[in-house]
Amino acid sequence: MSTIQDASRLYSKFDPRTGTIDAAPRLERRLADLRGCFHDAQAYERALEQDNPLVYSVASVEPADGSGDLHCGLGVLQPGLIGNEYFLTKGHLHTWRDAAEIYICLSGEGAMLLEDEASPGSRLVPMQANSIVYVPGHTAHRTINTGNEPLVYLGVYPATAGHDYQAISRRNFQSVVVSRDGHPCLLPRT
Numbered sequence: 400m401s402t403i404q405d406a407s408r409l410y411s412k413f414d415p416r417t418g419t420i421d422a423a424p425r426l427e428r429r430l431a432d433l434r435g436c437f438h439d440a441q442a443y444e445r446a447l448e449q450d451n452p453l454v455y456s457v458a459s460v461e462p463a464d465g466s467g468d469l470h471c472g473l474g475v476l477q478p479g480l481i482g483n484e485y486f487l488t489k490g491h492l493h494t495w496r497d498a499a500e501i502y503i504c505l506s507g508e509g510a511m512l513l514e515d516e517a518s519p520g521s522r523l524v525p526m527q528a529n530s531i532v533y534v535p536g537h538t539a540h541r542t543i544n545t546g547n548e549p550l551v552y553l554g555v556y557p558a559t560a561g562h563d564y565q566a567i568s569r570r571n572f573q574s575v576v577v578s579r580d581g582h583p584c585l586l587p588r589t
């Protein structure tokens with residue numbers, strides 16, 4: 400028979416408006432934390448002189464760390480632009496490269512930028528309410544908010560996946576998603 404303590408590992412309530420999951424830790428990334436992510440460095444510095452807004456948050460539930468366990472993160476990515484580039488997450492590969500992930504989009508309008516580590520090229524997959532994005536292993540992934548309201552999603556991934564931000568910070572993504580006449584457009588970083 401389960402105890403109350405056991406139940407707390409089996410059940411969580413989340414609030415998509417605040418980006419919180421019960422008492423789970425919640426990481427915040429502000430504009431100053433995203434240096435080097437945006438293609439227009441001058442626009443980035445100008446924006447940072449004005450303000451240091453919250454860009455996104457991730458609350459993580461990590462019930463157990465075994466090889467067969469799962470972790471889950473509630474992400475809330477705010478709307479906004481730096482120059483003509485939409486607000487984005489840092490993006491990462493998984494430290495355990497084989498690890499895949501699913502993203503379940505709850506609300507908002509955006510996209511997932513996917514880049515296979517072993518082959519050139521980018522794929523942009525839409526994210527909107529009631530959609531699921533599958534991120535294969537060995538694939539760098541970055542979330543982008545192309546809408547006017549927060550983009551809210553749940554990511555579910557193996558407990559042993561790990562997050563490798565270093566590989567992305569060294570070379571960044573090959574493509575950028577910019578606003579052209581109010582519509583998202585995928586362009587080479589150059």
Ligand SMILES: [Fe+2]
Nearest residue numbers: 493500540556
């Ligand atoms: Fe991931």
